[in-house]
Structure formats: structure tokens, C-alpha cells
Amino acid sequence: MTTAHPPQLTPAAVRDHFHSSDTVLVAGGCGQPDAVLDIVAQARLDLPLTVMDCSVPGMTELDPDRISSASTLNTGFFLGGYRRLHAAGRLDWVPAFHSARYRALEDFYGVDVALIMVAPPGADGACSLGLHTDYSLAMLAKARLVIAEINAAVPDIADAPRIPLADIDFAVTSDRPLLEYRIGGKAADADAIVADHIADLVEDGDCLQLGIGALPVSILQRLGGKRDLGVHTGLLTEAFMPLVEAGVVNGRRKNIDTGKLVTGIAAGSQDFYRWCAGYAGLALRPVSYTHDAGVLASIDQLVAINTTLEIDLFGQLNSETLDGRQVGGGGGLVDFLRGARASRGGRSIIALHSTAKGGSLSKIKALLSGPVTALRADVDYVVTEQGVARLSNQSLERRAQALIGIAHPNFRAELTAQWQEILRRC
Structure with a gap:
């Protein structure tokens, strides 16, 4: 199956398609789309956006300034790097268990923009979500705009959710290594x-x-x-x-x-x-x-x-x-x-x-x-x-x-x- 490749994401496209008061949900862990975030940062947005993270403690902490200098971060984890946001009144920390937060993404929050990372498309014209699938389906089901880093380093896991290439609005192609998780320190x-x-x-x-x-x-x-x-x-x-x-x-x-x-x-x-x-x-x-x-x-x-x-x-x-x-x-x-x-x-x-x-x-x-x-x-x-x-x-x-x-x-x-x-x- 041959499907047209999504248009390349540019800073100009970011400025055209991100709107005031949008909610932007960003995949985390080894699925954090840093190549996408780098281009979004180049747009230098100052829109009042709500940024929602899927960070993995000890592995990733999302900096919402990479998306907009006027953004507020909505998170279920109060990670160390988020204290400056809390002090500046830019952190909405929501006490919620994972299952409840997923349901809230489906039923309560309006997700306007989804930033994800996927594997290159297979013969079926779809891209595997690879090794980070936790909240991705909830964001993809509601997003007005889907932007993906199509990374050759993401494995095409056979038994993992897939997204049709045609459902991706803008893309960035990369082959960078996935973010790693290392257990720090010596066992007590x-x-x-x-x-x-x-x-x-x-x-x-x-x-x-x-x-x-x-x-x-x-x-x-x-x-x-x-x-x-x-x-x-x-x-x-x-x-x-x-x-x-x-x-x-x-x-x-x-x-x-x-x-x-x-x-x-x-x-x-x-x-x-x-x-x-x-x-x-x-x-x-x-x-x-x-x-x-x-x-x-x-x-x-x-x-x-x-x-x-x-x-x-x-x-x-x-x-x-x-x-x-x-x-x-x-x-x-x-x-x-x-x-x-x-x-x-x-x-x-x-x-x-x-x-x-x-x-x-x-x-x-x-x-x-x-x-x-x-x-x-x-x-x-x-x-x-x-x-x-x-x-x-x-x-x-x-x-x-x-x-x-x-x-x-x-x-x-x-x-x-x-x-x-x-x-x-x-």
C-alpha cells in the first residue's frame, strides 16, 4: 500500500496551526518526539496553551517552554524540574491515578494537538507506536492536529497499536537513538x-x-x-x-x-x-x-x-x-x-x-x-x-x-x- 508522506513540519506551519488556548499533549519516555519539539521551539510561540505531559519519572521531564513561553503544564506527576513552573504559577498538578487520567483524556479534556513518535510505515501504510503507547490512543482519538516524529530507530512492534500514515498531519523524519532509562546509583x-x-x-x-x-x-x-x-x-x-x-x-x-x-x-x-x-x-x-x-x-x-x-x-x-x-x-x-x-x-x-x-x-x-x-x-x-x-x-x-x-x-x-x-x- 502506498500512502503519501505527510508534509514536513516547519516553524511556519507551527505558527499557522497552533491556536490560542489549544491543549497540546506530548508523548513521553522513549516516545518523546524531541525532533518535533525542536521545530516547535523554533516557532517561538507565546500563545496561552495548556501542555499535557506523559513524562516518565527518572527519564523525561517535559519543558513546556519548548512549545510556548506562555504555556501552562498540566501533569499528574510533580517532578523536580517542575518546581520553577509551580513557583511561576504555570503548573496545574492534577492528583489522579493513571487509569483516571486516561479516562479524563477521553471524556473531559479536549486534546487539540498531539505530538507523538512512531516507526516508519509498514507495508500496510500504518506506523507502529513502538515502545511507548500508554496515553497515545487517547490523544489520537480527539486531536485536531497530529504531528509525528517518524523515527527509523523506533521498532515496528508487531503487537502494538498502529496509526495510519494518512492520519498524520505533519511529520519530521529522524533516525536518532531513543531516549534511555538508566537506574542511577548503587543498590542499598x-x-x-x-x-x-x-x-x-x-x-x-x-x-x-x-x-x-x-x-x-x-x-x-x-x-x-x-x-x-x-x-x-x-x-x-x-x-x-x-x-x-x-x-x-x-x-x-x-x-x-x-x-x-x-x-x-x-x-x-x-x-x-x-x-x-x-x-x-x-x-x-x-x-x-x-x-x-x-x-x-x-x-x-x-x-x-x-x-x-x-x-x-x-x-x-x-x-x-x-x-x-x-x-x-x-x-x-x-x-x-x-x-x-x-x-x-x-x-x-x-x-x-x-x-x-x-x-x-x-x-x-x-x-x-x-x-x-x-x-x-x-x-x-x-x-x-x-x-x-x-x-x-x-x-x-x-x-x-x-x-x-x-x-x-x-x-x-x-x-x-x-x-x-x-x-x-x-
């Missing part, structure tokens, strides 16, 4: 102990979801003795790759998407991206599938393993603030916690170190000082280097004692006294 000594505890909670045939960071890597490194694991996750890193190559992760026992490794985003090195391109079992899906409550509940033995900033003795999680400062967002955490709890044989697991700031601060609190990201009924297990606390089906008293038991010994007496005071006030 406590990570190995926490990972050992969690490995004991993982059973043969489980379907895994893990977050990103050094601790999830340590966990995956300890699962080599398991059999027939599956994966259904929002973000796939190369820490999964050795388990797939060893046959530990094969999806054989998955009751849906059997044999498929399902994710919304892949993030890693160039070697990992090449591996993804050659792995026939990889399936890229939008947030409306990866984080959907019904889909997650239908997956047998779904085990969601995530981290948090702090937890209190009721089992409530704060994954958003430190010392009163906003440092993150809910993301997909609660989507997966609740999906795993609804799954037949599923489990939700929270992993964290017992202390912070060199051991001077307990990450297990009597009562949260920040917002409640996840409710006390959302978590089955909490794991620190001190041990494992099972919270599911436990009374308030028993869960409090279990959490005190996995706090650092230096803080247990204080937590016990604080808990007694909480009970006295009840």
Missing part, C-alpha cells in the same frame, strides 16, 4: 534483604507488576528459581530481560494474554530496545488496558510489587510528599494495588526501607503527615529489611503490631507509645 544494602523477603512471597505461575528503581531490580534478580512467571505491567525495564531469556518469565500460565509480556512502556538501554524489537512475545497496550480495573481483576495470581515513601500504622501509604514538599504523584500505584487484591490468588506488596536519612528517620509512622495515596484496605503485605507484615484480613491492632515489628528497632518503642496514644483518643 537493605535492598538485598527486602528483595529476599519478597522473593519468598512470589509463587510459580504468578503474573508480576513491578515499579521502577533499584529495589525492583534487586527483586527480579532473585526470581531465577521460579517457574512460569507472567508479566502485566505499566512499564517494562531491562531487569526483566534475563528472566525472559532464562525461560522463567514465559507467560505460559497466564489465563489471559497467554504467552504475552504486556506493558504500556519500555524503558532502558539501546540494547534493551533492540531486544524488545526481536521478542515476539512483547505486547504494547494503552493505559486503558494495562491499568484497567476489570482487566487486572481478571488476571489470576496478579502480584503487584511497588514502593512508597512512608506508611503509617493503619497501613495507609504516602507516595507523594517528603517533609511537606510534593515530590511525586499516585501514578499507577493504586490501580495495581486494587487490581491485584481483586485478582484470584493475587497479592499487593509494598516494599520500603525501614528508615531514611541515614537511619535518623523512620519510614513507618504512627500516622501519616502527608496525603493518603493508598488506603489501609489496599495493601496485603508490607516488607522492609526487618521482615514481612501481613495486613490483609487483620484487625487494626494486629496490623499496627505487625508494622511495628518491621520498623527499625530504634523506633519500635516510640511507635508503640504513639499507637497507644492513638487508641486512647479513639
Whole structure:
């Protein structure tokens, strides 16, 4: 099939087709279309635009000035680089889980302009969205104007959403390497102990979801003795790759998407991206599938393993603030916690170190000082280097004692006294 190539994007075309009060949604992660953003920046717009990001923490932070100097950024993540926007009154931070934000893009927000990156068109005249599909379908369904970076480095994933070349209004052709995700720093000594505890909670045939960071890597490194694991996750890193190559992760026992490794985003090195391109079992899906409550509940033995900033003795999680400062967002955490709890044989697991700031601060609190990201009924297990606390089906008293038991010994007496005071006030 032969389809005419979209016209080349130019600064003049940007000035002609971007309108005051437009909402511009930009793909993130390894799908961030930097070649498009460079040309948009050359247009030097000063229009009052709403820019919506799909940034991946630790990988991409969108600078809305690349689109318009008078823009406001609407985001579900409060990333470090966004503080200057907040101080200038140019940040609309929206507390929302991934599933809810996707639905809002479909039903609430009007997306006028979509900036995406795709693979070159195949024989069918369509372009694969490659390794970053999370919010792309929601933006493409509503956008008045679709601008794509057609990048030869984007793999044409067979089992990923595609967009007809004819649906792209303007394009920029490139062959630049995809943005990489690297886990910074050295794994903490406590990570190995926490990972050992969690490995004991993982059973043969489980379907895994893990977050990103050094601790999830340590966990995956300890699962080599398991059999027939599956994966259904929002973000796939190369820490999964050795388990797939060893046959530990094969999806054989998955009751849906059997044999498929399902994710919304892949993030890693160039070697990992090449591996993804050659792995026939990889399936890229939008947030409306990866984080959907019904889909997650239908997956047998779904085990969601995530981290948090702090937890209190009721089992409530704060994954958003430190010392009163906003440092993150809910993301997909609660989507997966609740999906795993609804799954037949599923489990939700929270992993964290017992202390912070060199051991001077307990990450297990009597009562949260920040917002409640996840409710006390959302978590089955909490794991620190001190041990494992099972919270599911436990009374308030028993869960409090279990959490005190996995706090650092230096803080247990204080937590016990604080808990007694909480009970006295009840």
C-alpha cells in the first residue's frame, strides 16, 4: 500500500496551526518526539496553551517552554524540574491515578494537538507506536492536529497499536537513538534483604507488576528459581530481560494474554530496545488496558510489587510528599494495588526501607503527615529489611503490631507509645 508522506513540519506551519488556548499533549519516555519539539521551539510561540505531559519519572521531564513561553503544564506527576513552573504559577498538578487520567483524556479534556513518535510505515501504510503507547490512543482519538516524529530507530512492534500514515498531519523524519532509562546509583544494602523477603512471597505461575528503581531490580534478580512467571505491567525495564531469556518469565500460565509480556512502556538501554524489537512475545497496550480495573481483576495470581515513601500504622501509604514538599504523584500505584487484591490468588506488596536519612528517620509512622495515596484496605503485605507484615484480613491492632515489628528497632518503642496514644483518643 502506498500512502503519501505527510508534509514536513516547519516553524511556519507551527505558527499557522497552533491556536490560542489549544491543549497540546506530548508523548513521553522513549516516545518523546524531541525532533518535533525542536521545530516547535523554533516557532517561538507565546500563545496561552495548556501542555499535557506523559513524562516518565527518572527519564523525561517535559519543558513546556519548548512549545510556548506562555504555556501552562498540566501533569499528574510533580517532578523536580517542575518546581520553577509551580513557583511561576504555570503548573496545574492534577492528583489522579493513571487509569483516571486516561479516562479524563477521553471524556473531559479536549486534546487539540498531539505530538507523538512512531516507526516508519509498514507495508500496510500504518506506523507502529513502538515502545511507548500508554496515553497515545487517547490523544489520537480527539486531536485536531497530529504531528509525528517518524523515527527509523523506533521498532515496528508487531503487537502494538498502529496509526495510519494518512492520519498524520505533519511529520519530521529522524533516525536518532531513543531516549534511555538508566537506574542511577548503587543498590542499598537493605535492598538485598527486602528483595529476599519478597522473593519468598512470589509463587510459580504468578503474573508480576513491578515499579521502577533499584529495589525492583534487586527483586527480579532473585526470581531465577521460579517457574512460569507472567508479566502485566505499566512499564517494562531491562531487569526483566534475563528472566525472559532464562525461560522463567514465559507467560505460559497466564489465563489471559497467554504467552504475552504486556506493558504500556519500555524503558532502558539501546540494547534493551533492540531486544524488545526481536521478542515476539512483547505486547504494547494503552493505559486503558494495562491499568484497567476489570482487566487486572481478571488476571489470576496478579502480584503487584511497588514502593512508597512512608506508611503509617493503619497501613495507609504516602507516595507523594517528603517533609511537606510534593515530590511525586499516585501514578499507577493504586490501580495495581486494587487490581491485584481483586485478582484470584493475587497479592499487593509494598516494599520500603525501614528508615531514611541515614537511619535518623523512620519510614513507618504512627500516622501519616502527608496525603493518603493508598488506603489501609489496599495493601496485603508490607516488607522492609526487618521482615514481612501481613495486613490483609487483620484487625487494626494486629496490623499496627505487625508494622511495628518491621520498623527499625530504634523506633519500635516510640511507635508503640504513639499507637497507644492513638487508641486512647479513639
